[in-house]
Amino acid sequence: MKRILVLTSGGDAPGMNAAIRAITLAARVKGHIVYGAIGGYQGVIDNNIKELTASDVEGIINQGGTIIKSSRCPEFMTEVGFNKAVKNLKQNKIDYVVVLGGDGSLHGAQALMNVGINVLFLPCTIDNDLAYTKQTIGFDTALNTITSLLGNVRDTSASHDRVCVVEVMGRECGDLAVYSGMCSGAEVILVPEIKTERSSIMQKVKQSVNTGEKCVLVVVAEGYGTAESVRDEIKKALNIDAKAMNLGYVQRGGSPTVADRLVATIMGYKAVELICGNKSGFALCGAFNDVSKIEISKAINQKDKFDKTNYAINNIISV
Ligand code: ADP
Ligand code: F6P
Numbered sequence: 001m002k003r004i005l006v007l008t009s010g011g012d013a014p015g016m017n018a019a020i021r022a023i024t025l026a027a028r029v030k031g032h033i034v035y036g037a038i039g040g041y042q043g044v045i046d047n048n049i050k051e052l053t054a055s056d057v058e059g060i061i062n063q064g065g066t067i068i069k070s071s072r073c074p075e076f077m078t079e080v081g082f083n084k085a086v087k088n089l090k091q092n093k094i095d096y097v098v099v100l101g102g103d104g105s106l107h108g109a110q111a112l113m114n115v116g117i118n119v120l121f122l123p124c125t126i127d128n129d130l131a132y133t134k135q136t137i138g139f140d141t142a143l144n145t146i147t148s149l150l151g152n153v154r155d156t157s158a159s160h161d162r163v164c165v166v167e168v169m170g171r172e173c174g175d176l177a178v179y180s181g182m183c184s185g186a187e188v189i190l191v192p193e194i195k196t197e198r199s200s201i202m203q204k205v206k207q208s209v210n211t212g213e214k215c216v217l218v219v220v221a222e223g224y225g226t227a228e229s230v231r232d233e234i235k236k237a238l239n240i241d242a243k244a245m246n247l248g249y250v251q252r253g254g255s256p257t258v259a260d261r262l263v264a265t266i267m268g269y270k271a272v273e274l275i276c277g278n279k280s281g282f283a284l285c286g287a288f289n290d291v292s293k294i295e296i297s298k299a300i301n302q303k304d305k306f307d308k309t310n311y312a313i314n315n316i317i318s319v
Contacts, residue, residue: 001031001032001033002027002032002033002095002096002275003032003033003035003092003093003094003095003096004023004027004032004033004034004035004094004095004096004097004098004272004275005034005035005036005037005044005049005089005092005094005096005097005098006020006023006024006034006035006036006037006052006068006097006098006100007036007037007040007041007043007044007068007097007098007099007100007101008020008040008066008068008069008070008100008101008124009040009041009070009071009073009099009100009101009102009104009105009108010040010070010072010101010102010104010105010124010125011070011102011125011126011127011252012064012065012066012070012138012252013102013124013125013126013136013137013138013139013141013142013252014064014065014126014137014138014141014142014252014253014254014255014256014257014260015124015137015138015141015256015260015261015263015264016065016066016070016100016124016137016138016264017057017060017061017063017064017065017066017067017256018060018061018137018256018260018261018264018265018268019100019122019124019137019264019265019267019268020036020052020057020060020066020067020068020100020268021057021060021061021265021268022264022265022266022267022268022269022272023098023268023269023271023272024052024053024054024056024057025054025057026268026269026272026273027272027275028054030272030275030276032272032275033051034051034052035049035050035051035052035092035094036049036050036051036052036056036067036068037049037068038050038068038069039068039069039070039071039073040069040070040071040072040073040101040105041071041073041075041076041085041105041108042071042073042075042076043068043069043071044076044085044088044089044097045073045075045076045081045084045085045088047088047091047092049088049092050068052068061256061261061265062255062256062261063255064141064252064253064254064255064256065253066100070101072104076108077108082111085112086112086115086117089112089117094117095118095275096118096119096120096275096280097109097112097117097118097119097120098119098120098121098122098271099112099119099120099121099122100121100122100124100137101121101124101125102123102124102125102127102129102130102136103125103129103130105121105124106121106123106130106283106296106299106300107300109121109283109296110296110297110300113280113281113296118275118280118281119280119281119296120271120274120275120280120281120282120283120284121282121283121284121296121299122137122264122267122268122271122283122284123135123136123137123283123284123285124136124137124138124264125137125138125139126138126139126141126142126169126170126176126251126252127139127169127170127171127173127175127176128170128173128175128176129170129171129172129173129175130299130302131302131303131304131305132283132285132294132298132299132300132302133283133284133285133286133287133294133299134285134286134287134290135259135263135286135287135288137256137260137263137264137267138252138256138260139175139176139260140256140257140259140260141254141255141256141257141260142169142176142251142252143176143179143180143183144257145250145251145253145254146168146176146180146247146251147179147180147183147184149166149247149250149251150166150180150181150183150184150186150217150219151184153166153215153217153245154184154185154215154217157214157215157216157217157243158214158215159214161214161215162215162216162241162242162243163205163209163215163216163218163234163240163241163242163243164215164216164217164218164242164243164244164245165218165220165227165230165231165234165242165243165244165245166217166218166219166220166227166244166245166246166247167220167221167222167226167227167244167245167246167247168180168219168220168221168222168247168251169222169247169251169252170221170222170223171222171223172192172223173192173193173221173223173306174189174191174192174193174194174221174223174224174306174311175306176221176251177189177190177191177219177220177221177224178191178221178307178310178311178314179310180219181217181219181314182310182313182314184217184219185217185318186217186218186219186314186318187204187205187208187213187216187217187218187318188201188204188205188216188217188218188219188318189218189219189221189311189314189315189318190218190219190220190221190224190225190230191221191223191224191306191311192221192223192224193304193306193308193311194308194311198233198237201218201230201233201234202233202234202237202238204318205218205234205238206238209238209240218230218234222246226244226246227244227245227246228244230244231243231244259287259288262288262289263286263287263288263289263291266286266289266291267284267286267291270284270291270293271284274293281295281296281297282294282295282296283295283296283299285299
């Protein structure tokens with residue numbers, strides 16, 4: 001029997017609950033006990049740890065967010081905070097920590113691994129900014145949500161012959177902008193990975209307006225800049241009206257899609273399989289139903305998986 005601690009860290013992501021459920025149920029079947037640290041690394045520092053039972057995870061596979069809460073925890077990055085967390089893990093006789101989170105959380109997992117704690121990692125972030133895995137849990141749901149919202153924006157903008165600039169999340173990664181923009185027929189997509197001259201943005205918008213397009217949709221990744229700043233430049237350069245909006249936190253909530261539930265469930269199950277085999281120091285990776293593992297030390301060093309080809313496709317067909 002092993003004592004497994006699960007924690008969700010960083011921005012929450014749809015599918016975290018599905019993963020928590022899979023870990024809890026699979027561990028139970030194999031005779032292990034699962035605990036949840038409430039609020040990510042902060043919960044470990046504060047010793048806010050609760051057992052997770054089958055009834056705790058009942059009916060959560062379709063719920064967005066995370067039932068064990070998440071946080072950004074700067075204290076964990078201090079020596080004092082980190083040592084407190086390690087001490088609590090030892091006092092609670094935790095055999096394994098399973099971290100669910102994004103890039104920052106992966107670094108936290110590595111820090112625990114480096115002091116001899118058994119750690120596994122599941123990639124959970126809407127940003128899709130972990131280069132080591134094809135899919136991060138939460139990305140597909142956020143993509144669907146954003147694409148649906150961009151469709152609404154297009155409907156109303158087309159009714160008023162408007163230019164609309166929409167900012168989407170993603171931190172320093174343009175994937176949410178590229179793929180939601182592609183699936184919404186965006187005329188312009190602006191991402192941090194590609195340097196776009198202001199003059200070429202204006203030229204594209206002008207061309208779209210001149211060819212009589214009813215709606216000109218500009219999707220801006222937050223890592224590129226704000227919707228307001230791009231809107232202001234369009235208004236100034238082209239002397240036309242334009243609207244700006246930041247989609248905000250609606251992008252991060254919502255019931256996970258099938259793709260996210262599936263990969264979360266399989267990764268959660270495989271994490272327990274690794275625990276049963278006494279394996280640690282791995283990050284789960286893959287997409288949909290094709291899941292495997294990679295050493296955390298290798299996963300952490302992979303950078304920049306931005307797909308310029310997909311970005312180019314939209315550029316070619318958008319005007
Ligand atoms: P995400 O995991 O979604 O990228 P953050 O970057 O906010 O979100 O990271 C989540 C938490 O992971 C941080 O609040 C911190 O507690 C921990 N963390 C981030 N970077 C490190 C690091 N270099 N070393 C140890 N812990 C880290
Ligand atoms: O990492 C997920 C994310 O939603 C990013 O896209 C965004 O920049 C950030 O989290 C917002 O975080 P917070 O909830 O701390 O404002």
